[in-house]
Amino acid sequence: MNEIPEFWRTEVFHPLSVHFPVALLLVATLFKIVSLWGRNKVWPQAGSILLGLGVLGAWTAIYTGDQADGIVSRKLCDPTVLKEHENMAYITAWIFTAAFALDVALTYRPLFFKKQLFKIFLVLMMLTGSVYLGMVGHLGAELVYQQAAGVYTPSEDCLEYN
Numbered sequence: 558m559n560e561i562p563e564f565w566r567t568e569v570f571h572p573l574s575v576h577f578p579v580a581l582l583l584v585a586t587l588f589k590i591v592s593l594w595g596r597n598k599v600w601p602q603a604g605s606i607l608l609g610l611g612v613l614g615a616w617t618a619i620y621t622g623d624q625a626d627g628i629v630s631r632k633l634c635d636p637t638v639l640k641e642h643e644n645m646a647y648i649t650a651w652i653f654t655a656a657f658a659l660d661v662a663l664t665y666r667p668l669f670f671k672k673q674l675f676k677i678f679l680v681l682m683m684l685t686g687s688v689y690l691g692m693v694g695h696l697g698a699e700l701v702y703q704q705a706a707g708v709y710t711p712s713e714d715c716l717e718y719n
Contacts, residue, residue: 569707575621585607588600615650615654623643633700645693645696653683659682
């Protein structure tokens with residue numbers, strides 16, 4: 558009789574850690590877009606905080622994804638999808654990291670010439686990162702729902718749950 562899989566399997570940490578940065582980075586992008594037209598300081602500050610937390614979360618998701626890679630890749634029919642998912646995740650994390658660095662520079666170095674132009678560039682970077690984020694999520698969903706990456710399949714009679 559098979560054992561019920563433990564909750565703390567290495568490959569389980571990735572889906573647990575990936576959803577917060579997705580939400581944080583998308584909402585941060587929305588806040589930064591809104592801050593372009595408003596004079597209220599709440600939107601850009603909240604966007605900056607969410608962006609920082611989202612970047613931290615994105616790198617955590619990459620770390621946990623790397624941990625799961627060795628376990629999941631052996632069971633895939635098409636491992637190229639996993640590699641593409643990983644590459645796109647790195648691109649996404651670097652785009653948002655660069656956006657965060659620019660945001661910090663805009664916050665603490667207010668002497669930028671044409672500051673509004675840099676704010677628009679920041680939003681464009683974040684929108685680009687959001688598009689990549691969507692593609693990474695789509696590839697991740699393809700891995701899980703088409704190739705059963707990291708999914709435990711119980712026996713036909715489910716005796717391990719009795």
